[in-house]
Amino acid sequence: MRQFSGIVSSLLVTASVLTSTNADYVLKEGPLDTPWTKTVGLNPWPQYPRPQLERSAWKNLNGIWKYQNATSPDDVHKLPFANSLTSEVLVPFCLESALSGIMNEYSTYSWYGTSFDVPSSWHAGDRVLLNFGAVDYQATVFVNGHNVGNHTGGYWSFTFDVTDFLKANGTNELLVFVYDPTDRVIDGKETQIVLGKQSLHFNHIFYTPCSGIWQTVWLESAPAEHITELHLDANMDGRVNVTVYSSYGWDSPVEITIYEPHSDTIKAVGKGTAGTAFQFTVDSPDLWSPDSPTLYNLTATLGSDIVNSYTGFRTVSRGVINGIQRPLINGKFFFWFGTLDQGFWPDGIYTAPTYEAMVSDLQALKEVGYNMVRKHIKVEPALFYKAADELGLLLIQDMPSLRTYVYTNPEPKSCPPRTAVGSPEAQQEFDSQLALLIQQQRNYPSIVTWVIYNEGWGQDSGNPPDGRLTDMVRSLDPTRLVNSVTGWWDHGFGDFHDNHRYPQPQCGTPWYSLENTPYDSSRIGIQGEFGGIGHNVSADHLWKEKEPIDHIANIYSITTDLKAWNHNAHILLGELRQQIEHYACSGAVWTETTDVEGEVNGMLTYDRRINRMDKDQWKRDIQALYDTAERRTMNATARIMSREEAMDDMGLA
Template sequence: MLLSTWVLATLLTRASALATSNNKFFKRQNGTGYELKTGPLDTDWTAQVGTDPWPMYPRPQLERSDWKNLNGVWRYQNISKAEYDSPTFNLDSPQGVLVPFCLESALSGIMGSWLIYSAYETTFEIPADWSKDNRVLLNFGAVDYKAVVYVNRKKVGEEHVGGYFEFTHDITSFLQSGSNELHVYVYDPTDMDRVQIPLGKQSLHKDHIFYVPCSGIWQTVWLESAPKEYITNFHMDADMDGKVNITIGSSGNGSSPVEVTVYELDSDEAKATGSGTTGTAFQFTVDSPKLWSPKSPTLYNLTIKLGDDEVKSYTGFRTVSQAVVDGIPRPLLNGEFIFWMGTLDQGFWPDGIYLAPTYDAMVYDLQKLQDIGYNMLRKHIKVEPALFYYAADKMGIMLIQDMPSLRTRVPKADAKCGESQPVKDTESQLEFNRELEVMIKQQRNYPSIVAWVIYNEGWGQADQPPWPEFELTNVVKSLDPTRLVDSVTGWFDHGAGDFHDNHKYANPQCGTPYYSTPSTPYDGKRIGFQGEFGGIGHNVSVANLWKDPWAIDHINQTYEIDADLDAWNYRAHVLLSELLGQVERYACSGAVWTQTTDVEGEVNGMLTYDRRILRPNLDQWNNDLNALYKAAAARTNGTAMMMPRAETFDGM
């Protein structure tokens, strides 16, 4: 039963008073107190965070031994545009903030709103045992949306733009002996006014399918020590035949010798070694590797050496491709068609908003999806921390990675009564294109990622030709020819990419000869895919709800509400049975159920937003999902005619 707003307000007031009186999370650093806020909902991991969050090395694909985590309590202050443009570095009324949780989250200790301009401050010392001849690198996992970094009150590098992407500054020349000051100034407009930036599901305005935004530092900040010439990045493809193609970038301007070693499983014994020079692709072969797949997610450890620099990494050998099987286009993993079945994964948390409270909490979601029987998830218009992809790699969960979308529409310049228009901003389109390329380059080494999504349901997509998805599909395939591209998931589809992707609630229409607008009839030329369906809801008690009166009042906007879990599971069985018929009769190759968890006013998750209630009857869901996998396998007895693969990449 939905609670009335006044009853809910009373409960919230009492809960807030109780939580504040019992709050044990308080630490002083730099003379500033931090206190965990009481948000609209917590999780079982909220109380485990403390003031040393996310302590593990944050980038397992390029790991150095000498590093220092800077997460913890910093000083924070909301500032003006003038202060952002010309910092004085004087935080006259700072608050304690827990990095790396975004400023809107309870875990940050701020839990603010409309925080457009922000300033962070902390101090650090360089470990005494680090080589004095080395460079000191300052790394950020992600800061939303623009960030300018200052060390000892001097600007370091250029303003970083893009709320989802890691960046690094060499701060060696800015350091002093002993304590060093670090300031980070942030600008995050989200969807203020007519601003148009990649932002996914974030919004400053309450909406049933858009959520509390994330501003500021929201992934790990760390220092590391590296030689004068060091490895900056690498791009590696390890396929099912054991062929390795790799390009390694460095901080140097020339071509320097590099070496890559692949190790036997759980061993220090080298399985293969390849060598080349920085900036140029080179190849070598690993004999008879065990392949990565959901059934057997085998990973091999790597070391990459450039002079005195040595980093640890890992890879998985697998090939993603497509073929015509018995006349139907199919996605293949290691030459085999398996049905892709996953959830729409929003990646929001009630206590951390854009970041899970702990690594274990993040892994919990993935474990529950595997328990239900899913072999895939669609990471929905959000980019996660590197450790999320590492977990998916280890667990064997295929990922469809979305590009974070632009806004669906923007207000007209002379808007009256809420008038709006589609995106028609050349500058915004160019920035979207740039950040799409950044995402591909940052994420393309993870074996779990099997496909990229460019546009979701026309959000930020041009409404007239020339359709940008055709050129962007070519760009993605040039940067990464080793995966498939879902150019437009849902609508508006003009024929680009590898998928014909339909969205339909609640019933599926996957590769079928029938459809509902704004989707289009299945074209028979591309992979038939159900990018979203399901979405049936089940309301719960206030204990498990996002305790915001507006969100609770709008729960009935969920596609369908079922009175109890018996009804919810029955309806799920009906929908999955309908999908099964489409797999057996038509061209359906995969599907995405909406969604992994509830989020704020949405109650259609496998799990409630606090992760305390798991809705699926596991026996029933296991049987229904296994039936999909078996039906797909039964349709692949014919000969697979391979489709052409893009040319092998030859650079960064």
């Protein structure tokens, strides 16, 4: 039986109020909370966590686990008993978060423990799979004292088949040893890992780190030969490209069934073999776009394994309209306008307190007319991407960055100069995790662009790898655009010429500034960041730590007058509209969705209790951007460029 789920149905899950039913777990009082903090309950995030590969037989392991701080990497060889660990932690919330019940400042080495029973209703001959949505940064997993596997990388899901390590009857013990150095100096060695905006050292634009299990953990039952990965792309012409990966790797027959939207009626069926790409065509599909985000549910069948998934039919490309390079969705240009979305929460740090809370950010943007979000050097839980698919928000997805520099002084007074990555091992790890980003996120129709580097952070200054990595991304996913470097240190690769400038925009214009370069007409002009104007609020809505509060004025402009903040935004959006009208601006990213710790420049405050936007004004100003872009291209036909033509146009063929 197929299971259909969406934003509305997911919000109907009843949350239990946090109570004292478990005396050992205590919700900590952090520097700030949200309206959802005290509604999380002891069984957080109950939704099935992987909507692109959903099985009916599953068991959520979120909730109260045991926890204990460890002191060295050697502790991984000294297995404790799960029930002997000294504290209780709420999974899946970072150890630094109030919701975890731990709220550590330093969590370099950690033990997690819990126990589980395998449901008796599961088929006796099936395999039991243990899944982790994400653990930051390295996880070593033990079941009943057996090492079942290791994983490196704080943003990626992973699975272990634990069947052979389970007890025939009774309760099983699960232990997870986590190592997360963030940006510490350990044994005199500077740490350089993929970590985005996490830092142990306060800086106005770097934030509280996230250590440990921060996404859902779950068990599921699957046949011995089962689907391990489903790669599916559906374009505007109705052509569906599919690769189904099997646990056996054999050429077993597979079948994809696509259903009419909101229906059990079969729309099309495609057949192929596991491990080999195959294609089939769906007649006259309704296309996915921000104005009409139509999704089609589907099932994938491999032997007795049946998984539920979905797709949207759309094509991302680039083309020339009236002599200007433009991004195209389904062969049409419209202006891309979104916010820089950091994805931090005061109560959960990297993890939103609830699904409803996470989606509320996106709904607030959609309400005033934003059609895009730039997911800023962070990867979200899979349900975030499904929400964007359902709402019709384009996503520009950043690769989480290496640190551009690593502090060796615990109290740095200023930013050191830009340095090289520092080691071939760090570069190799970045490369492999960039590939994981593409492989794990490429099914979501909302994602339209991959970003490799933000402002050169972690981009080797001695031997810039952005050209090589751009080629790698395109080889893994030729269906999307690539923004090789958003900001500066741009070496001419990728589909975009992307400037960052605050607070005024500088998008596709002939003038430029110190960090930015003149517009490169062979690529699409986009404003990767601008705005960032601040509005201070009362202490009730601020991250109540001294250093962030002391640095609130460290921003491009700031006011305590909300009317003035909105007026300033109106002026800046007017400048952007003029650049769309007169120059080659095709998209822009406003900083930012919400405040984060010491930053007070969000559409929403960090606690999500104040929406700063004069909604009527913002709706008018955003619509004016779209109307201006439409007038620029009215009655014009896009010459859609192939990848080869685009490369030739950039002189890279």
